[in-house]
Amino acid sequence: MEFSPNLSLSYLQAAQAQKHVTVNETFRRLDALVQLTVESRTTAAQPASPADGDAWILPANPSGADWAAMSEGHIAAWQDGAWVEIAPPVGWRAWVKDDEALVVKTAAGWKTVASDDPAFDTLGVNTTADATNRLAVKADAALFSHDDVTPGTGDMQVKLNKAAAGGTASFLFQTGFSGRAEFGLVGDDAFRLKVSPDGSSWTDALVVDKDDGFVGIALGSIGTPENAFHVAGDANSPGGELRLLFDTYNAGNSQAGRADFRKAGSSTKGGHGATANGENLGNFTFLGDDGTGFTNGAFFGAIQEGAAGTYTPAAIRFATSDGTNNWTERLRLQADGALRPTPDNTHTLGTASFRWSEVFAATGTINTSDAREKDVIGPPSAAEKRAARRVLGAIVKYRWLDALAAKGETARIHFGVTAQAVQAAFAAEGLDAGRYGLFCEDPVMEAVEEPAGTPDGIPCATTRPSGRSRLGVRYEELFAFVLAALADPDAGAGGLS
Template sequence: MSDATHNLALPLIAANQAQKHVTHNEALVQLDALVQLACLDKDLAAPPAAPAEGDRYLVVAAAPTGAWAALSGQVACFRDGVWIGLAPRPGWLAYVADEADLYTFAGGAWTSLRASFTTLQNLARLGIGTAADAVNRLAVKSEAALFSWDDVTPGSGSVRLTLNKQAAARDAGLAFQTGFSTRALFGTFGADDLALKVSPDGARFTTPLAVSAATGRLALGRVAGPLEVSANAGALPDAPPQTVLRVSGADGTPPRLVLDGFGAGASGHLAFRAAAGNAAAPVALQSGSMIGQVSAFGYGATSYAATPRAQLAFLATDAWSDASQPTRISLRTTPAGTAASAEVLAVEANGAVRLAPLAADPAAGLALGQLYASSTATALKWYTGAGWARISNFAKAAAGTSFDNYVPAGAWTKVQFNVADSNDQGAFAAGTNRFTAPEAGLYRVSAMLTYKRNGASAPTAFEVQFYRNGAAAGRGRAAATGALVDGITALSLASTLKLAAGDGVEVWVRFTGADGYVAAADSFFGAHQLG
């Protein structure tokens, strides 16, 4: 029978042994040293200068000195004033207090349990807070997980999580679940393109975002408005109702939307499409339907305008069919001093350009080259830099007389032109036999008068001149003297007069020596505005 235990080498009490208490006490002391083994240090090569009773150390130095000279690889225990060595066996555990680490003895050496954990290799599975299984060989149940850069063995300071799949046709991705039912996937699925997929039930998936691995181009599925693209770091005012896309620049910088096109016929293109009905069942547009519009809003004293202050609109002008789809283009602006826009220019379905007529000359924002349609003058006018001038539908008239006008001898007499052959702008009045200038400007007036004899009378002179506002205009006169020939002698007079608005021009004649007539058949009076 052995005199010591097999594992801890504790002394045994022999049969009929004297002083059994010595052996028993020795076994207890040895148990006290080895059970719940806690050592103070393992890195000393010589015993400390003032050890306390019961102190224990792991002696791992190859050649310790002093009282530990023969204790290399053992547990040194200070007892009864001397150091004794206890030889460890495989599987022993020792807590080293100065390192707060647990060591195991195997293969003739002490190994840190912490170091063992930091070098785990080829684990079949690992569960943290939960059980791993054959599919989820790494399973973690935690409120959060942190991956940080290596600050113990410093490298680049970066951190990267890599998902490596066997081939492009396989999947590599992150799955986001609710109650273990997938609601979103992010990764490369069945290809090398990056995709985001979402699902309401874990069975049906849509792809709102995809990035081509070949081109780097982003493809978006349906985007719920408003989609906002902003270079402004601050808060933005609320977008108007029904906004689908909003683009904003940084403060002081205008946003810019660029439509690039390259190659023949590849210019940037902004398209509008409209239909009546609804998206599921579109129907033909009706007359007046808006097809598309570009609208401008601005901020007043307290808020943005609710309706546009300038607008370019495209409208249907009739009910549409596959064979007839007429349109018009409308341009609207807001006059100064008002807050309501009005149509100022339109391109009609027949190709005609129409200016919205104004009753009076515009008085605000005048600049050389401006153009408008006057409803009062029924003409186009343009601003010369000094005032508004007519450029179309000039005042003009051609008139005759319905009877031979009797002219007494020696008196200037008005010829009663009372038949208007042409009378644009209504400038000629048959009742007064007068052409009246509708506006200030330069006018060309002309007259042709033919002499007709009154019985045997024989005037010696036949004269004609223009009167302005009842007095001789003083700008030209024509005369024929001598023997006047009935139906043959004629006078022609033309003059250019600068008239003020409302000035009236008439034709006056005089016979000298005898009376006579102005023949109705071959006489006329004409006038037209030069500008």
């Protein structure tokens, strides 16, 4: 054996001439390798004027008259005016001056073991880090606590920074290394909470806009919320509809869940100022879509009526759009409890097609009869009085057909006239009943139920003209009309006296 197994130092041979040459060569090698220190491991160009004893770890593709023939990862040492190439085995260690780092030779190349610079290429705790996951921890728990040693400020903050708005800075939660939830800045600068059933398809569950703090729930392709709280549903929602559920579990307590709309007469959040009479206190609005955007449909909400004090006097108003005009208030439950239409003397309560079955009241209705609002034509004519006598003779007793169908012979008996008899009485005297307010004929709309109805089983119906009409009478006017005939004993008709 001519060389030592680890440092490849030359052995002296028996009867060797010029032994000092071999010994000096060994000393040079020991001088280069013991307490190995190199200038750099990134310098590729052969230095022009190295100092005696300087050494370098060669990077890929070294250049220069001598270095070009040397190999990546080898040590190039300048000794006694010449370059010496040393091939380090696995396990050798060296101090790199310009990196201020201790490195070790591995099968894959030189790796940093320790450095005065706190930066590490990778760090693995109980596992191996890699180029993608440069920090890897395998543990049951990880703790980040405030600094109580230095001491610090008492705070603890973890920072995730990305290069541009289109990048990602987030926490990703996985099951079996397949993504299931993620929150952070994902693809833009809005805060997002995303979920996935399989790690491939993702849904935005929560979005908070960076500019105004608006919050969006399940927005999908909408992207960012359009108002302070924006919830979106689609065909994948249960039953194909969007529902907001407020559950309260509080047995034995009269309190239940509630949603509050609060308005202050102040432009400062958290401030207070008196709200005034006529101010809108909050609305539920309903909009449709004309194919290009949302359009107003209907709303109900609260409006202040009077000055706010210990309690705020407020009314509930209901507004609709007829499809031609913007929504208009139709009905108001006043602060004093009165239910009134809006505007005055414009809307009906029910229609010929959709009627109330019964009206219960403590007193009768009050019909306006102010002479200042009437064009008085005069007393009934002789023909009109005779028609009234005919109507009087047309009073019959009857039962409603739907009551007969439901109750049979036990259906109750009523007294009155039929609109057809009233119409005939007028015609017999050459009069048109349709000219008089006591006689009514209105078209009937028929309800057409959608086959599917609503997801919870509530029938969903639309209306369309049926081609039929329904006749009726205003009994309060009819009674006044008949009384005119009774007050005139000479108004005979059809044998009546």
